[in-house]
Amino acid sequence: MIFANELSKAYTGERGSVRVLNAVSFEAAPGSVFTLLGPSGCGKTTTLRCIAGLEQPDAGEIRLGDRKVFSSREGIQLGAERRGLGMVFQSYAIWPHMTVGENVSYPLDGLKLGRAERDSRVRRALDLVGLAALVDRPAPNLSGGQQQRVALARALVAEPQILLLDEPLSNLDAKLRDQMRREIKRLQRRLGVTALFVTHDQEEALALSDTIALMNNGEVVEVGPPRQLYDAPIHRFTAGFLGLANFVPGTVVGEAGDGVMVETAFGRFAGKRRSGTTPAADLFFRPHKASLAADDRAGSLDVGTGTVAETIFLGETNDVLVERDGQRVRLRLPGRLPREGERLSFAVDPEFSLVFERSSAPPAA
Amino acid sequence: MLAFAATVLVLAYLTLVPLALLVYGSFMDEPGRLPIEASALSLQNYVQVVTDPATYRLLANTAVFTIGATALGIGLAVAFAWLVERTDIWGRNLLLIGIVIPMAIPNMIYSSAWILLLNPQNGWINDLLRQAGLGWLTFNIYSLAGMILVQGLSLASHAYLLVAAPFKMLDPTWEEQSAIAGKGVAATLWRVTLPSLKPALLAAIIFFTVVNMETFDVPGTIGIPAQVNVFSTMIYAATQPEYSGLPDYGLASTLSIVLLLAAACLIWVYQRQTRHAKQFVTVTGKGFRPRRISLGRYRLPLTAIAFAVVAAISLLPVLMLIWRSLMPFYMAPSPKALGLVSLKAYVDLFTGYDLGQVLRNTALMSITAGIATTLLAALVAWLVLRAPVPAGWRSMLNRLAFLPMAIPSIVIGLSFIFVYLTLPIPIYGTIWIIAIAMVTKYIAFSSGMMMAAQMQISPELEEASRLAGAGWGRTYRRITFPLLTAALVNCFLWVVIHVVRELAVAVMLYSSRSEVLSTKVWSLWLGGWVAQASALGVLTILALVLLLGLPPTVIRLRRKLRNLREAAAVPAEA
Numbered sequence: 032m033i034f035a036n037e038l039s040k041a042y043t044g045e046r047g048s049v050r051v052l053n054a055v056s057f058e059a060a061p062g063s064v065f066t067l068l069g070p071s072g073c074g075k076t077t078t079l080r081c082i083a084g085l086e087q088p089d090a091g092e093i094r095l096g097d098r099k100v101f102s103s104r105e106g107i108q109l110g111a112e113r114r115g116l117g118m119v120f121q122s123y124a125i126w127p128h129m130t131v132g133e134n135v136s137y138p139l140d141g142l143k144l145g146r147a148e149r150d151s152r153v154r155r156a157l158d159l160v161g162l163a164a165l166v167d168r169p170a171p172n173l174s175g176g177q178q179q180r181v182a183l184a185r186a187l188v189a190e191p192q193i194l195l196l197d198e199p200l201s202n203l204d205a206k207l208r209d210q211m212r213r214e215i216k217r218l219q220r221r222l223g224v225t226a227l228f229v230t231h232d233q234e235e236a237l238a239l240s241d242t243i244a245l246m247n248n249g250e251v252v253e254v255g256p257p258r259q260l261y262d263a264p265i266h267r268f269t270a271g272f273l274g275l276a277n278f279v280p281g282t283v284v285g286e287a288g289d290g291v292m293v294e295t296a297f298g299r300f301a302g303k304r305r306s307g308t309t310p311a312a313d314l315f316f317r318p319h320k321a322s323l324a325a326d327d328r329a330g331s332l333d334v335g336t337g338t339v340a341e342t343i344f345l346g347e348t349n350d351v352l353v354e355r356d357g358q359r360v361r362l363r364l365p366g367r368l369p370r371e372g373e374r375l376s377f378a379v380d381p382e383f384s385l386v387f388e389r390s391s392a393p394p395a396a
Numbered sequence: 397m398l399a400f401a402a403t404v405l406v407l408a409y410l411t412l413v414p415l416a417l418l419v420y421g422s423f424m425d426e427p428g429r430l431p432i433e434a435s436a437l438s439l440q441n442y443v444q445v446v447t448d449p450a451t452y453r454l455l456a457n458t459a460v461f462t463i464g465a466t467a468l469g470i471g472l473a474v475a476f477a478w479l480v481e482r483t484d485i486w487g488r489n490l491l492l493i494g495i496v497i498p499m500a501i502p503n504m505i506y507s508s509a510w511i512l513l514l515n516p517q518n519g520w521i522n523d524l525l526r527q528a529g530l531g532w533l534t535f536n537i538y539s540l541a542g543m544i545l546v547q548g549l550s551l552a553s554h555a556y557l558l559v560a561a562p563f564k565m566l567d568p569t570w571e572e573q574s575a576i577a578g579k580g581v582a583a584t585l586w587r588v589t590l591p592s593l594k595p596a597l598l599a600a601i602i603f604f605t606v607v608n609m610e611t612f613d614v615p616g617t618i619g620i621p622a623q624v625n626v627f628s629t630m631i632y633a634a635t636q637p638e639y640s641g642l643p644d645y646g647l648a649s650t651l652s653i654v655l656l657l658a659a660a661c662l663i664w665v666y667q668r669q670t671r672h673a674k675q676f677v678t679v680t681g682k683g684f685r686p687r688r689i690s691l692g693r694y695r696l697p698l699t700a701i702a703f704a705v706v707a708a709i710s711l712l713p714v715l716m717l718i719w720r721s722l723m724p725f726y727m728a729p730s731p732k733a734l735g736l737v738s739l740k741a742y743v744d745l746f747t748g749y750d751l752g753q754v755l756r757n758t759a760l761m762s763i764t765a766g767i768a769t770t771l772l773a774a775l776v777a778w779l780v781l782r783a784p785v786p787a788g789w790r791s792m793l794n795r796l797a798f799l800p801m802a803i804p805s806i807v808i809g810l811s812f813i814f815v816y817l818t819l820p821i822p823i824y825g826t827i828w829i830i831a832i833a834m835v836t837k838y839i840a841f842s843s844g845m846m847m848a849a850q851m852q853i854s855p856e857l858e859e860a861s862r863l864a865g866a867g868w869g870r871t872y873r874r875i876t877f878p879l880l881t882a883a884l885v886n887c888f889l890w891v892v893i894h895v896v897r898e899l900a901v902a903v904m905l906y907s908s909r910s911e912v913l914s915t916k917v918w919s920l921w922l923g924g925w926v927a928q929a930s931a932l933g934v935l936t937i938l939a940l941v942l943l944l945g946l947p948p949t950v951i952r953l954r955r956k957l958r959n960l961r962e963a964a965a966v967p968a969e970a
Contacts, residue, residue: 085859111862112871124860128878137874138864185864195863 033059033193033227038081038091051077052088053249059225059242061192064216066228068236069246070272076197078246079229083118083195084111096192117186117224118195121202123178125170131157131181132166138189156188159218176207183215187222194219196228200235212238233273237261245269265305267387270315277360278313280389287332291386296356297335301381307388315385319348319363324378333384335360336376339369353377400779400789406772407796410836411803414811418656421649421814441650454651458626461543461615462608468548469608470601472705473555478585479702481563482571484688486699494706497714498553500940502897502914503546503613505933508921509713510546511537511618512720512930520716523728538622547614549709555604562596571689581689595669602666606659610804612900617921627655628806628900635810635904645814652807660802667798714937721930741927745935749916749928758896758912761827765834766892770884772835773797773842777850778876780843782858794843801840808833809904825907833905834895842887849883850876882954893943896936913939 040052052074059065067075080086082093084100087108093101095116100109117138126134136153144152157163160180165173173181179199186194196215200208216239219226230236236243237257244254245268253260253269264270271278281295283304290303293314300314329336337355348365353375362377369375425440445451476495479485498506513521514537522534536542570592574584590597612628619629634648691698719729721741727733745751779785780794800808812833816824823829853876861871877884899914906915913936920929 083859083863085862110867111859112865112867114863115865116863118860118863120856120860122854122856124854124856126857126860126875126879128881137861137866140870141865182860185860189865 032061032094032096033057033065033082033225034092034094035078035082036092036094038078038088038093040077040081040086040088051249052081055091055246055249055251057244057251057254059227061225062223063241064219064226064228064239066230066236066240066243067246068230068233068240068243069252071231073246074249075229075231075246079195079197079227082227083116084109084114115189115191116193116195117189117191119179119182119186119197119199121198123182123199123202125173125178125181125185127169127171129170130166131162131168131170131173134170134181135166135184135188138185142189152188156184159187160184160214175203176211179203179211183218187218187224190222192224194224194226196226198230199228201230201232208235215239237273245272247272262383264385267306267313267315267390270385270387275318275361275363277316277318278387278390279315279358279360281312281314283310283312283386287381290381290384292332293386295335296358297337297353297360298330299332300335300379300384301332302384302386304386307386309389311389313387313389315387316379316383318350318361320380320383321360321362321364321377322380323364323366324376326374326376328378329376333381334376334378336374339371339373339375342368342371344368351375397783397785399775400783400785400793403772403775403779404793404796407776407793407839410832410839411796411799414808414815414836415656415803417814417818418649418652418807418811421645422653424646424649441646444647445650445654454625454627454630457540457624458609460540461547461626462605464540464544465547465551465608466601466605468544469551469555469604470559470597472548472552472709473559473600474590474597476552476556476702476706477560477563478589479698481560482566482589482689483691483698485691485695485702487703491702491706494703494710495556496553497710498550499557500944501550501714501937502899502917502933502940503550503611504617504899504914504918504921505717505936506550506713507546507614507617508917508926508929508933509717510542510549512716512726512926513537513712514542518726518728520728537618538624540619540624542622543614543618543624546618547608547611550614551604551608552709554607555600558600558603559593559597562593566592581691584689599666599669602662602669606662606666606802609662610655610659610806610900612806612903616899616903616918627651628804631655631806631810632900632904635813645810648810652804652810655804656802656807659804663802717930717933717937721927721934723927726926741931742935744928745931749920751916751932754911754913754916757827757910761831761834761910761912762892762895764828765831765838765895766888768831769835769838769842769891770846770888772839773846773887774850774877774880774884776839776843777846778872780847781850782855797843798840800836800838803836805837805898805900806904808837809901812836812901812905825909827910827912830902830905830910830912833901834891834898837898837901838891838894842891845887845890846880846883849880849887853879889943889946893940896940896943 035058036056038052038055039050041048041050055074055078057065067078069075077086081088081101082095088101088103090103091101092099092104095114099105099107100114101107126137129137132153135156136149139149139152153166154163157166160183162177162180162184165177170178170181182199199215200211203211212235228236228239240257242254243257243260245252245260247268253264253266260269261273264273270276279295279297281293281300283291284294284299285292287301290301293300293302293312295314300316302314302316304312324334328334335353337353337360339351340354340359341352343350348363349368351362351364351369353360353362364377422441423437423439425436425438476491480488480491480495485491511519513519514535516522516534516536516538519537525531525533537546566589570588571584574588579587610628612632615624615626615629616632619625620633625633631648631651634651635643635645637643720726722737722739723733724736724738724740727736776793776797780790780797783790812829813824816829823832857879858871858875861875862868866874896913899918902912902915903918906912911919913932917929917932917936920932
């Protein structure tokens with residue numbers, strides 16, 4: 032288990048101090064993959080480095096399992112080498128002056144193991160990542176994917192309870208990344224370690240995580256399972272950051288079931304209210320939650336109508352921009368490619384429609 | 397952190413303590429006494445320095461010598477860098493080897509060789525000129541002009557290494573663009589090439605101005621007998637009873653402080669210059685293909701001139717030195733004199749002059765200084781770049797390590813006399829005082845070198861080790877240190893080469909028990925044992941050539957070893 036409570040940190044530079052972490056709290060369940068996701072500069076890497084012990088927060092508390100490794104109040108600060116963690120670095124950090132075997136056996140140095148036990152542990156770790164044959168290979172002669180595997184074996188060889196992964200896939204090409212993603216997930220399940228994973232790639236986060244903590248500006252915005260964050264975000268930032276999103280300006284005109292009804296340029300839609308109390312609000316729905324509607328349904332609830340402004344053929348689906356009164360929405364409509372200038376009606380699944388407080392930012396289209 | 401505090405203390409001990417005693421000594425006005433023995437302090441030395449007309453002569457000499465030698469040295473270096481790196485001149489590799497040979501010749505020995513060639517009585521070149529009826533062309537080396545000539549020629553080789561790199565990396569399309577705009581070779585050189593290299597050249601000029609201002613070897617060997625003094629020789633003379641009766645440490649300190657301040661100002665300008673130099677990047681990296689300028693009909697004459705100059709810079713002095721070492725007494729090189737050739741001077745060195753002791757001293761002193769400087773520099777580099785302490789502390793450490801850059805060698809020697817005659821550490825008169833002074837002398841350069849190497853090691857490599865359960869100490873030992881091996885070896889050899897060459901520091905601190913190669917050549921030469929001095933000079937040059945050849949050899953060996961290891965690892969793949 033990883034437990035972070037109210038972590039705060041500021042860097043003092045030449046131009047005053049910059050707050051990089053602001054009361055960051057979360058709890059990663061044992062044996063799960065917990066992901067810190069967010070745009071660059073949001074504080075996710077700093078958080079990970081604080082957990083690792085490579086940086087020291089100004090305030091807060093960190094517990095790993097039942098061990099308290101950092102507490103500003105009690106003056107506890109355990110060095111990185113005494114936290115018993117495994118970590119895969121973004122650059123892999125494979126030591127170039129050692130062989131694969133020497134790299135992997137390094138974390139066993141402090142454990143006072145017999146030679147046979149040591150060799151068998153190294154072999155097992157390399158077997159896990161499928162590199163047992165390369166044990167004597169000098170580290171500089173490895174491909175990117177092999178380095179990644181060696182880094183993983185090295186992180187796991189001492190059988191840590193917790194594995195930290197700092198953007199481990201960002202230096203791989205797309206095909207290899209897909210493969211390694213599956214492999215990491217499989218390994219994590221098999222060994223039952225708790226994995227703390229840092230990434231800026233939302234697709235990676237959605238694919239790998241049991242729980243995602245979305246971060247922005249040094250704060251945790253929202254925590255939840257990938258599906259929940261994607262389909263039913265609480266915060267507008269979450270809705271906008273994960274996947275494609277439409278925010279359509281409108282006015283709340285009444286109740287509809289357990290939600291509200293919003294009048295927009297395209298029509299009336301029902302949705303659950305997430306934030307704000309004023310009539311002025313933004314309707315949120317994802318482009319692929321819309322479908323073509325028959326013309327005779329125009330004007331009914333959850334159906335919008337407009338003119339096709341732009342279309343792009345994407346293979347599996349079509350990207351369609353529909354315009355009305357200067358507003359635009361983006362739809363993902365499979366099947367027939369609509370003509371530009373055509374009048375089009377679309378239905379939105381009210382199950383996935385949300386209503387947020389009006390933002391000053393221009394609506395996404 | 398303990399290591400941080402300890403390093404600051406060691407650096408302070410190596411630089412601030414000697415400087416403090418130097419300042420203290422400058423307020424002392426009793427000749428023959430040390431700072432610690434001073435009964436009263438006064439401004440007497442400063443008054444004397446300011447009011448004595450000799451000071452202004454000293455200033456003028458130093459200025460003319462410094463500017464003249466810098467102009468000659470940098471001028472030659474730039475000319476050769478352009479010819480070798482940018483044009484289609486013939487025999488570029490030979491020219492390159494020729495121009496860097498003086499790197500292996502200590503300046504005191506280089507000066508002696510030129511004295512043999514150009515002294516007014518029987519200098520070989522002067523003799524030849526007189527025989528050819530060109531007596532009016534003879535040149536007296538015992539003059540300010542002679543000092544400038546020798547220092548300038550020796551400097552050309554050092555400066556070449558500094559200015560050749562920017563010439564090599566200059567984007568050739570700039571020159572091509574100028575050619576397309578209808579400018580000839582000369583106009584392109586003058587209007588495009590040199591101006592775009594201005595920041596690099598300016599940095600080199602300032603740097604070598606400091607070197608010339610503080611150098612002792614050439615002024616000591618040529619200037620003292622010629623009675624042309626500069627600051628460094630005047631400081632030396634003030635401490636030597638044979639020149640001034642009683643050693644006047646107070647006056648020497650005051651002169652040192654004047655020289656130190658001048659050097660510090662220039663070093664400050666140099667640092668500013670090199671910091672801003674990054675803004676004028678001349679290297680593009682993209683679309684880079686070295687293209688050489690065709691010299692056309694000047695190709696042959698320029699090649700001839702270049703080879704003649706290189707022969708004068710490198711070949712002539714070395715050959716003269718070898719010739720003189722083989723002659724029992726001076727004979728101009730001729731077929732007739734060949735019959736007199738003997739190895740007697742070399743035999744003498746081992747039988748009559750206790751060369752074994754000198755070699756042991758030199759080896760022990762230079763290896764100790766080399767190891768100590770390299771390790772301290774590596775520690776400073778790591779602490780400045782990686783230590784988990786506030787950034788302000790780290791930049792303070794950086795500045796402390798860079799400080800000795802501004803301290804002239806002769807001043808280091810003088811202040812170390814004070815330190816070890818004051819503190820109850822009984823190493824005065826041993827090789828250890830010289831070794832410690834050498835650490836002070838070379839710690840700034842070495843720290844810079846090791847910082848460049850440490851920067852090449854990604855912090856994640858060290859962090860990965862900490863995550864793997866290793867503390868700072870084991871991480872440094874197992875990861876950082878092995879990755880620095882090549883840089884450590886290079887730094888060590890660099891220090892050893894310079895320590896063996898260095899005369900000014902050693903000449904202030906040696907005693908009959910602690911003679912090293914540089915001081916032995918110096919004392920043999922002063923004692924009139926010219927053949928023996930020449931022989932020892934030849935041996936020194938040989939040793940330095942071997943040391944200079946080592947780093948490339950080490951790199952080649954390492955590469956070969958790695959290839960072997962890779963070859964052995966290949967079957968594992970199958």
